[in-house]
Amino acid sequence: MGPPIEPPAYHGDDLIQYFSRGRLDLVGRSSAAPFAYVVIAELGVLLADATGQRARPEFTPPDYLPRSGEPAYFATTGHTLAPELNNFWRERGGLERFGPPISGAITRSRQVVQWFTRARLERSVAKDGWPSVLVADLGREFMELPAELRRDLQYLLESDPVADPSTGLDVPIVYYHQVLNGALFERQIIGLLDAGYEPVPLARLVRALNGPAALPAKPVVLTFDDGWDSQLRVALPILTKYRVPATFFVMPGFDEKEPGHLDFAGFEALAAAGMSVQSHTVNHADLPRLIASNVGAAQAETVESRDVLTALGGRDHFAYPYGALDAASEDLVRSTGYLAAVSTNIGRLHFPDELFHLKRVPLNPSGSIQTVLDAFARALAVDPRKDEAAGSLY
Numbered sequence: 001m002g003p004p005i006e007p008p009a010y011h012g013d014d015l016i017q018y019f020s021r022g023r024l025d026l027v028g029r030s031s032a033a034p035f036a037y038v039v040i041a042e043l044g045v046l047l048a049d050a051t052g053q054r055a056r057p058e059f060t061p062p063d064y065l066p067r068s069g070e071p072a073y074f075a076t077t078g079h080t081l082a083p084e085l086n087n088f089w090r091e092r093g094g095l096e097r098f099g100p101p102i103s104g105a106i107t108r109s110r111q112v113v114q115w116f117t118r119a120r121l122e123r124s125v126a127k128d129g130w131p132s133v134l135v136a137d138l139g140r141e142f143m144e145l146p147a148e149l150r151r152d153l154q155y156l157l158e159s160d161p162v163a164d165p166s167t168g169l170d171v172p173i174v175y176y177h178q179v180l181n182g183a184l185f186e187r188q189i190i191g192l193l194d195a196g197y198e199p200v201p202l203a204r205l206v207r208a209l210n211g212p213a214a215l216p217a218k219p220v221v222l223t224f225d226d227g228w229d230s231q232l233r234v235a236l237p238i239l240t241k242y243r244v245p246a247t248f249f250v251m252p253g254f255d256e257k258e259p260g261h262l263d264f265a266g267f268e269a270l271a272a273a274g275m276s277v278q279s280h281t282v283n284h285a286d287l288p289r290l291i292a293s294n295v296g297a298a299q300a301e302t303v304e305s306r307d308v309l310t311a312l313g314g315r316d317h318f319a320y321p322y323g324a325l326d327a328a329s330e331d332l333v334r335s336t337g338y339l340a341a342v343s344t345n346i347g348r349l350h351f352p353d354e355l356f357h358l359k360r361v362p363l364n365p366s367g368s369i370q371t372v373l374d375a376f377a378r379a380l381a382v383d384p385r386k387d388e389a390a391g392s393l394y
Helices: 043-050 083-091 094-098 137-145 147-151 182-194 200-209 227-240 265-272 289-293 295-312 327-334 369-382
Strands: 010-013 015-021 022-024 038-040 106-107 111-115 120-126 131-135 173-176 219-226 248-249 276-279 317-319 340-346 358-362
Touching: 022 137, 043 120, 043 137, 043 147, 043 289, 083 094, 083 120, 083 131, 083 276, 111 276, 137 147, 173 340, 200 219, 200 265, 200 317, 200 340, 219 227, 227 265, 248 265, 265 276, 265 295, 265 369, 276 295, 276 327, 289 295, 289 327, 295 327, 358 369
Parallel strands: 173 219, 173 358, 219 248, 248 276, 276 317, 317 340, 340 358
Antiparallel strands: 010 015, 015 022, 022 038, 106 111, 111 120, 120 131
């Protein structure tokens, strides 16, 4: 795909990022693709349309049909893979990476070009006779199009309203511990969705707090603390069934000290299902107390847990064990490289200066939807910054 050329951004509930040779989409709740599946965008189709390439005769499928069983022919598009590109296409990813051809071979002086749904391949012959095949920089070419044209072409437009973080974002961040009754937890998730709440990843809220960004009308963030085995066994199947993203704050290696907690294989299973796995220290450490007695040990708790989870993407967010935090522990978490941290302080309004002590709402996973709505109302009533928030508060 080449190097990234744009920071990731949400379009609808998909997280997308442009690279020099294409675009990757992490699909969200509304996509027809499997939840949290990463797909390669069909920039070949979009760019060919935008630049008028479709008018070329090479884009019209030939009238004749190839012989039966022709492996280079693609009935979905009516085109045949150019012989000069056959080996490169098959060896470098084939359908999964490039998609089927949407044009025939376009022959130029010492060059053969062919368009595919996700790419354009270009084979050139140097003066010394040596051929080479390149993958065109479709990502860069697409980003060089006029902004208005790009907006018209992108298959998912960002339709959610843009939230201004300076006036406060009303987003309940709920947190759970053990989840023992799947039926009651499922009933609660259904109730949240029926009440109009749109679950969003914690990362999306953090992104919105770092600058104006789109959020749905009634967002909610789900988090789970301590990495209990029941969260994987009971909660995860329900979350995946309803395509609900969630963040799990875990302690690497804690399963060896206390039974009932997830091991690294459990963390991998959560991440493979599209969930975010983030740090809760190594040993469920009370950071303020540990900093006061052994600052090196406190540093190890935040650094080592982050290092272990980095392979799973768990390097960005942190949850304070016991909800214990002070200025020193907040500074430690920030200096370790995390982007945000959640507390157990109750509230649901968030401001940019709170990125390292975001408020949450505790929930009983077996409670009715009415208990959830009551908890949300109480969280708003006790939020210390309620008077600073602008806009409608539901």
